[in-house]
Amino acid sequence: MNRIAFTVVLAALLARPGAQAQNVTKTGLLGQYFKNLTLTGPPALKRVDAQVNFDWPETPGDGLPADQFSVRWSGTVQSPATGRFTFTTESDDGVRLWVDGKLLIDNWTDHAPSEDKSPEIMMEDGKRYDIVMEMYENGGGAAAKLMWSGPSTLKQLIPSFRLTPKELAPPDELDVAKLPPDTRGLVGHYFKGRDFAGKPLLRLDKEIAFDWGDGGPGVRVGADDDFCVRWTGQVKAEKSGTYTFIAEADDGVRLWVNGQKLVDAWVDQGATEYKGELKLEAGQSYDVVMEYYENSGFAVAKLAWSVDGAEKKIVPTSALTPKVITDKGQKR
Numbered sequence: 559m560n561r562i563a564f565t566v567v568l569a570a571l572l573a574r575p576g577a578q579a580q581n582v583t584k585t586g587l588l589g590q591y592f593k594n595l596t597l598t599g600p601p602a603l604k605r606v607d608a609q610v611n612f613d614w615p616e617t618p619g620d621g622l623p624a625d626q627f628s629v630r631w632s633g634t635v636q637s638p639a640t641g642r643f644t645f646t647t648e649s650d651d652g653v654r655l656w657v658d659g660k661l662l663i664d665n666w667t668d669h670a671p672s673e674d675k676s677p678e679i680m681m682e683d684g685k686r687y688d689i690v691m692e693m694y695e696n697g698g699g700a701a702a703k704l705m706w707s708g709p710s711t712l713k714q715l716i717p718s719f720r721l722t723p724k725e726l727a728p729p730d731e732l733d734v735a736k737l738p739p740d741t742r743g744l745v746g747h748y749f750k751g752r753d754f755a756g757k758p759l760l761r762l763d764k765e766i767a768f769d770w771g772d773g774g775p776g777v778r779v780g781a782d783d784d785f786c787v788r789w790t791g792q793v794k795a796e797k798s799g800t801y802t803f804i805a806e807a808d809d810g811v812r813l814w815v816n817g818q819k820l821v822d823a824w825v826d827q828g829a830t831e832y833k834g835e836l837k838l839e840a841g842q843s844y845d846v847v848m849e850y851y852e853n854s855g856f857a858v859a860k861l862a863w864s865v866d867g868a869e870k871k872i873v874p875t876s877a878l879t880p881k882v883i884t885d886k887g888q889k890r
Contacts, residue, residue, distance in 0.1 A: 587631040587689070588723035591619055595694045595773040596782060597628045604637040607631065608718040610691060610704035616792055618700070628694035629702065632726035635689045637681035641709035645676040648703040649693050655704070656690040656728050661762065667698050681708070689721075690728050696773075731758035734882050744846070745880045748775060752786045752810075752851040752859060763789065766848060766861035774857065786851035787859065790883040793846045795838035795871060799818040799866040803873075806831045808858040810851045816844040824851075829858045 584606055591603040603619045608630055617624045635657070637643070647653045647663050650671040655663035662676035681687065693702045707713040734745055744766065747758040766789055768775070774782035793815065795801065805813045805821045808829040813821035820834025838844060848860045864870040 565653070565698075567715075569735060583719045584723060586721050586723055587633040587691075588725055590630045590725075591622055592628045593621075593632075594782070595626060595628050595696060596775075597630055597692060597694075597869070598774075606659055606723045608716050609721070610702055611715050612700075612702045614695075624700070625695055625697045628692065630727075631689075631691045631704075633689060633724040634686040634722045636686045636720045636722075637708075638684055638711060638720065638880040639681075639709045640679070640683040642678040643706050643708035643711075644678055644713075646705040646707070646713060647674050647691065648672070648701060648705070650699045650701040651696050652694045653702070654692045655729070656688075658687045661728075661731050664762070664764070666694075671701050672701060674685050686722070688724070688726055690726050696771075708790040713788075717761045720862075732762055733761075734880055736760070737880060741880060742875045742878055743791040743880055744848075744878050745882055747788040747790070749786050749788075751784060752853070754786055754788060758788075762880055765878065766870055767858055767872045768857070768859045770852075770857040772856055774852075782857070783854040784833055786849070789846075789848045789850075789861075791846055791881045792843040792879045794843045794877050795840050796877060796881070797865060798838065800835055801838050802833050802835050802864040802867075802870070804831050804833050804860075804862040804864065804870055805848060806860040806862070807850055808850075808856050808859060809853045811859070813861070814845070814847045826853050829856070842877065845881070846878075 586608040587610065588608045589605050589607045590601040592599065593602045602621050612618065623726050631764040645655060645657060645662055647655055648671060651668045652666040653663060653674060654666055655676065657679055662679065665673045685733045691704055703715065705715050732745065743762045743764040748758060748761060749758045774785065782832045796880060803813060803820050805811045809826045810824040811821055811832065812824060813834065815836050818836060820836065821832040823832050847889055848861055860872065862870045862872050
């Protein structure tokens with residue numbers, strides 16, 4: 559076949575309906591957009607976004623509000639080299655990021671545009687990894703960006719050709735046994751309803767310092783109202799002395815430390831503080847269990863402490879170690 563004939567045949571093939579579409583591989587991540595802050599219910603919009611690189615002055619898409627929405631992007635990311643990579647998100651407001659099933663970034667709070675960096679993660683050249691990024695926008699500005707840096711790669715937006723859309727959900731089960739020994743925080747067991755019934759969704763919470771407003775915890779336990787949480791782990795005393803534990807809740811709250819029930823206010827209420835005292839020794843770790851439920855309206859759950867009458871502060875992440883405690887730690 560001469561060159562002219564070949565060109566004619568090739569042109570005819572490409573002109574066939576669908577011929578070009580069959581050779582096009584869409585790149586980017588699948589974006590699922592929700593008309594709420596909690597990524598619940600059917601998405602109002604589904605589309606493939608070439609990159610996560612948004613600074614929305616108004617609504618992010620048709621049929622969506624300019625505020626009070628959330629997004630989940632999911633798919634795979636292909637490593638351009640073998641080595642250690644750092645993922646960076648820029649968000650306004652909350653953001654979470656999983657890569658290869660690991661929660662690397664968790665800043666599920668209202669905040670002005672800010673960057674969050676992941677720990678380094680080892681990746682292999684050419685290998686694809688599942689990736690899920692979630693964000694919510696409460697009010698004011700709205701932004702979401704996903705970047706990385708690594709071997710021979712300065713911090714940059716992840717290129718579209720490295721991304722492939724795929725419908726994924728974040729891992730529903732936190733395997734506490736597989737957490738690194740230096741992990742800090744508490745295990746949050748999230749349940750639908752107020753009876754701690756059924757299988758909970760487990761999440762690592764760095765501290766108990768939540769003010770969800772009239773929204774919810776951002777996990778898939780149903781609506782923004784009518785849920786409960788049990789946080790379990792250990793707390794290490796910073797110094798010896800009398801510790802006043804302050805549990806603030808809207809609605810109900812119960813607290814055990816070292817098996818002693820310090821707070822028991824299992825009632826519907828506005829944000830209210832309750833206190834209990836216990837002597838602790840420096841460097842010692844004690845089991846801690848806090849239970850909480852939200853009925854309706856605003857939702858607040860916080861755990862603070864004060865040592866020997868000093869100014870109260872949220873119990874810091876550095877003092878908390880995740881541990882699953884099944885008996886609530888109480889002495890009967």
